[in-house]
Amino acid sequence: MLIQARKKSDVLSSEITLHSVFMRRREFLRAAAATSAAAAIGPFMLSDPAMAGMKLPNVQKTKWTRESLGKDDDLTPLKDVTTYNNFYEFGTGKGDPARKSKDFKTKPWTVVVDGECDKPGRYSFEDLIKPHELQERVYRFRCVEAWSMVIPWVGVPLADIIKRLGPTGNAKYVAFETLVDPAQMPGQKYAILKWPYREGLRMDEAMNPLTLMAVGLYGEELPNQNGAPIRLVTPWKYGFKSIKSIVRISFTEKQPPTSWNMSASREYGFYSNVNPLVNHPRWSQAKERRLGGPTNVFGFVPKRPTLMFNGYEEEVAAMYKGMNLARNY
């Protein structure tokens, strides 16, 4: 069972060791050997209720593991992944989403499916996800602001969900919308963007094996600030394409409008594929800063070259064959 009501005997989320701490257990053990056993107990007791979510059961490993990435692609610590977010529904500061989404209600959650498909309707989160196998996908994540992370997502291939929903022959695109609820999402009180946040993919992009509907990270349910309970992940595109807290999936014949493109079409295109050769009008996209990455003598993380399609050229380049990527940015 995917979503479990908490029983009295269950471990409280606050009792679970912080994942970043768990991942560093060897370090702690080494430290313990060097000093005393007692010193090692302390770090294990560390816990932050805001960060420890429910563990997701039966997550299958895939070929997209830490080992499948480069040697300089270590996982970004959970703390960084969950405290440095762009989720303008909760405010424009990087720390706002973590601070202001604590009481965000994601249970129950309904996703409306409509448009050109055989099985439109209102799907509960469970109905949408439960028929599928949960998979772990360790992906690079490249923000349009020239910073990046490596995140172990847990989710379901979007292609699996789409096949079940049965798109008709007219379905050329898939459009997504985020929840609008200014009472819960204080950022929506301001017209930073035109709410709801909208995103979209061409059908072949949506069906690409890389495209994931994420419901978790680091083996646990998605934290609210990362787009709980369900979000898109398209690792070869800039992060803003990976729309969060999805409440609507529509199959359309025409290219759907997308939020950042509506806000500034000169800066953000529909495709928004990671491309070091096509600069953002206000900054270069040739390089990126890997958050939590190796530091230089001054203690700062120097920028590293950005990879074409964020390093997923092999998997996705064929979809854009013959397209002018400078024009279709």
Add this chain to the structure above:
Amino acid sequence: MTPNNRIRWIAKPAVWVLCLAPLGVLVWRIVNQDLTANPAEFMNRYLGEWALRILWLALAVTPLRIITSWNQAIRFRRLLGLFAFFYVTLHVSSYVVADQCFDWLAIWNDIIKRTYITLGMGALVILVALALTSWGAMVKRLGGKNWIRLHRGVYIAGVCAAIHFIMMRKGFQIEPLIYAGILAALLATRLGPILKKRQAQKLRT
């Protein structure tokens, strides 16, 4: 204590303490490694915002004099202006050291290609000139009129900084517009006396 001594021994040291406090907070956060997941960006934004705030304070001295007729306020103008310059220098240093890691080619490309950085660098150049000519002897050396003319450059630097701030944000954001609005109000208060003077001159002729 004479009013003169009160300013010298109490008010001015208080301004020093207040203006150094944001730097103190930053140092505290560096020591505690509390700089978010992106320290380079955090430091740069933090220092830039304080540079703006203190520059705005320096630009508020004259409006304060006009509104309250408290002429002693002018004794804080240079101090505030130099503190603004101090934070601008740290802001730019953090860009060069932490953000670009001395990649001078990337910095040069930023300056010539990215309008908001061009504007920011423009403001920096102006403020360097004003800081270098901020001491008393320079007023004599340049001549009062020339000195005043040069130092009116601070208005251009302020406008550049305000646009720089608006341009670097994504989407429609209110905060930089509030800064721009305050700057507009500070500059507008100066117009009152200028217009009055002009009118008086007209009446005389």
